[in-house]
Amino acid sequence: MKEILNDSQVLTGAQATETALKRAAGPVVLHIATHGFFLPNRPEESASDDGASRGPEAPRGENPLLRSGLALAGANQRDGGDGEDGVFTALEAAGLDLWGSKVVVLSACETGLGAINNGDGVYGLRRALMLAGAETQVTSLWKVDDAATRDLMRGYYRRLKTGKGRTEALRDVQKAMLQRSGRSHPYYWAAFIPIGDWRNLDGRQ
Numbered sequence: 650m651k652e653i654l655n656d657s658q659v660l661t662g663a664q665a666t667e668t669a670l671k672r673a674a675g676p677v678v679l680h681i682a683t684h685g686f687f688l689p690n691r692p693e694e695s696a697s698d699d700g701a702s703r704g705p706e707a708p709r710g711e712n713p714l715l716r717s718g719l720a721l722a723g724a725n726q727r728d729g730g731d732g733e734d735g736v737f738t739a740l741e742a743a744g745l746d747l748w749g750s751k752v753v754v755l756s757a758c759e760t761g762l763g764a765i766n767n768g769d770g771v772y773g774l775r776r777a778l779m780l781a782g783a784e785t786q787v788t789s790l791w792k793v794d795d796a797a798t799r800d801l802m803r804g805y806y807r808r809l810k811t812g813k814g815r816t817e818a819l820r821d822v823q824k825a826m827l828q829r830s831g832r833s834h835p836y837y838w839a840a841f842i843p844i845g846d847w848r849n850l851d852g853r854q
Contacts, residue, residue: 666722666723666733667731667733673745674746677751678751684719685717712740719757745782752784754787754802774786774788785846785847787842789841793840794836797832805822809849814847816847
């Protein structure tokens, strides 16, 4: 991606920490490629009829913004340095300084999911990024294929650089992938959805 966004700062591996992310101040484009998670609310019964566990679930009534987030450096050991645990929740994302950020892309699994509250919409990373000031968010609805996502994102940024709108650029690259052998199934290209300002990065229609 750096070869397309020439002036970008790239942090990978142990450098991709919560602290580094929280220090970001209104980057024009913020792209985060890591594992995302969404924990559904715990039902009345925590086991299925046959007694088997349903998997990780959040306690009933817990803040929905604590139930979705991203895994950053140190998440597996719960040690991300600087007193952070490496698990970046949507609640923490809402506190980022993204005023002036044109587009935030979360090319991870299920980053567009969240708890649905009547009258308030989806509580999750999308809402958190909006509260933080991001004009547009591109997030995913299911577990994505790494290679296909890489191709999609490269095509997306190339189109943005030519002046296409933030929604138009994504639609165009998805249509192009639809025509590709081995990439035509919606699983490979349809997971990502844009929310927010649809214009190009200069704010033109």
